[in-house]
Amino acid sequence: MSAISKYLRRQIDGFGREYVSYYCQGCKEAHSVTVFQPEGVKGPVWAWNRDVLRPTFSPSVLVRRGGAIDPTFVKEEGDPPNVCHTFITDGQVQFLGDCDHEFAGTTQPLLPFRLFGDQVSDGDEPV
Numbered sequence: 034m035s036a037i038s039k040y041l042r043r044q045i046d047g048f049g050r051e052y053v054s055y056y057c058q059g060c061k062e063a064h065s066v067t068v069f070q071p072e073g074v075k076g077p078v079w080a081w082n083r084d085v086l087r088p089t090f091s092p093s094v095l096v097r098r099g100g101a102i103d104p105t106f107v108k109e110e111g112d113p114p115n116v117c118h119t120f121i122t123d124g125q126v127q128f129l130g131d132c133d134h135e136f137a138g139t140t141q142p143l144l145p146f147r148l149f150g151d152q153v154s155d156g157d158e159p160v
């Protein structure tokens with residue numbers, strides 16, 4: 034995973050899929066979207082405007098885990114939110130109302146990875 038701006042990191046996996054990651058202040062961790070995959074490789078692909086400073090991804094990014102996918106899940110202190118649902122447009126993160134974290138219903142700027150170096154560090158210096 035290498036930094037392509039202070040906001041985004043990029044990775045290409047063994048199938049040739051290209052991922053872009055950004056830091057989510059709601060979940061306090063990075064989220065990744067696939068922005069390219071070779072023909073014949075299955076999975077969702079997001080449109081990306083290729084802007085590394087004011088990215089737009091579409092459609093929305095929906096992260097579901099914990100109790101959102103397993104009714105028997107017991108949430109513990111420090112677990113990430115169950116639902117994070119965002120539109121990222123021109124570098125602004127619109128957190129939709131179904132998020133179960135503090136930023137639900139708000140729009141926030143994308144934050145630079147470097148503010149959270151330890152949690153998402155991969156050895157690359159931020160750009």
Ligand SMILES: [Zn+2]
Binds near residue numbers: 059060096118
């Ligand atoms: Zn999130």
